[in-house]
Amino acid sequence: MEKNFGDSLKKYLKRSGLKEKDLAAFINYDITSISKWINGAKLPSSRNGEDIIRKMAKCFADGEGADLSEEEVADSLRSAWEKDLAYQDMNVPGLSGSLAFVDDRRAFFDLMRKIFRQTGVVREKSIEICATFDVLKLLGHRFYELIRELPSLGIHFISLQMCMDMDEAVGDYHFYCETLLNMVAGFERAEITIIQSERDMPRMLMVGDLFYVQILHMSGDEFAACYSAAREITEKFAKICAEILERPDKLLTYASPENLRKTNIQLDSYSSERQRLFFNEAPAMLLPDSVMDELIHGTENRSYQEYLRKLKRVFQKYTCKAHVDLILYSSVISDYIMTGELSLGNVAHQMEPEQVKAHINYLARCLEENENFRLFVLKDTSNMRTNFPKPPSIFIDTNAVTIENSQRKPNENYHISMYPQMIEMFANYFDDIKQKPNCVELTAEELRRYL
Incomplete structure (x- = not known):
């Protein structure tokens, strides 16, 4: 106890x-x-x-x-x-004894539902899940349904560490991208870490240090697992699970805004020759020189001033000439024009109407002058997903994919991967969005009509 x-x-x-x-x-x-x-x-x-x-x-x-x-x-x-x-009140076998056993899928997921709910109470609206196997694939939609229930129960923070076989994941990229984006979008804060699976890894799952599960057998309708909430057992296996998951070569990992700024991830992305950008907020890119100069002079933070100067040079020399596919929600453009709210380098700005107008006109000019710069809008009447609100912003270049839950304020929920197959996976997913019936390519003139 x-x-x-x-x-x-x-x-x-x-x-x-x-x-x-x-x-x-x-x-x-x-x-x-x-x-x-x-x-x-x-x-x-x-x-x-x-x-x-x-x-x-x-x-x-x-x-x-x-x-x-x-x-x-x-x-x-x-x-x-x-x-x-x-x-x-978890009141399950194994709380104070040794291992218990379950050989029925439905009973297993009922058990996990109870554990997830109670853990959220015990751990103050947060839950930590560590798995030495691919929980998204092996446990499937039922596991995801459990995760989807958590925000409605008042759980604000989820930490998920798991393994993934990237060869399998690329073949089923839509499922993985959709599920990962849903989880990031569904919580006030999510920290997801994925490492590459290896052969013969034990199928262990820890819920914090409170509950231990080991999947023994899964094949068709056959299912077997052992579990325990006894402290002497959970502490032992929590250490084993942590050792397996503590590797430097992570496929996807959480990144703080400070680390992104220090490592110039955003600058590198805007410098890339090939960019796929999905913004669920006002597009913090290709601001004209006049607006950038006003922003630079308007801040006394020297570090941020230098960052904006670098960003201005990148916009001038690289971004406007790159092969860029930019996707926005139609409402994002309308809201930006109406409110002038823009986050640049994780700093919120209240843009003046003339600055917003100059920004939109410059984006339109880039569309006219660079045939490889394309802008698509998603009609909000038909969302990409029905399970959670609008997805996080997605930035894909030749070196990395970055996921930013910019709907949460302050913008502190970032995930990044430099793993080639993870980049390929999200690039495929991004290109699928462009083929959806509710995704329409805009001309420069059609963009200006928003003003």
Whole structure:
């Protein structure tokens, strides 16, 4: 059993200078119950827990020399109690014993649904999943359906580490790209790490350090897996799983905005001769020199000034002459013209109407002067996907693919891959978007009509 509540009790006893017997007398409970709550052997019941917590909070706040807020103590104890209660309520075989066994797919996914839900409570609206196999392929749509449910349960953060066989993935690129983009779009923060699968790797799955599963057999309707939530087992296998997944050669990994700026990823992308760009926000590219100069002079941050100067040179010399396919939602163009909101280098700008007009006109001019620069719009009446909102922005060049969940503010949710087959996979997916009935190529004149 988890001991969040017991550890909190111990902390407040120490801070207030009270003994267990003092607390027992104040709340009118036997000292044996207090001891069991502290060591994690028991918890206050669901029926009496709220009343007990309020009395405890008053006791700690009223203690001689105590410098504690009754409300803050109550909130802290309540949060710890609810976490432990949720862990206890998992109520599955293997919680306090050794390994348990399941040989039915439906029973397995019912078990995983319960574990995911309860883990989100125990781990404060977040969930961490580590798998030494391809969970997206092996566990299929049922696993993805479980992931899709999590945001509606209030889970804001997901960390997924998994393996993938890239030879298989390229052959089924639409499934992988769609699923990965859905997961990034569906959470306030997602950190997805993928490594290359190797032969004979054990099929282990860890949900945080709380739950361990090993798939023993899957073939047609046949299914077998062992699992446990016993602490001595989960801690052991969490270490093994981490060792397998801790490799430097990652196929896809989370990247912070600071690292992207330091490594000039965006500058390199705009310098590439071949670019595929999907923006789910105003297009932060090909701003005319006059607008770039105004932005440079308008900031006192020297580092950002230098970044904008470099970006201006890249737009001048490379981007306008490159082979570029740019996809935007039709509403993105309209919203940009109306609001003037633009994020450039992960810095938000409020553009003036004349600056926006100059930007759109310059994009139109690039369309006229460079036959390899093409602009496509997606009609919002028919979304690419129905499961989650608009997908993250996708930037693909000859050296990397970058996924940016720019709908989340601040823009801190980036993923990047420099693995050739991963780039190929997303490039194929991008080119498929252009073939959709709701994707239309615009001429320069049609773009200007938005103004």
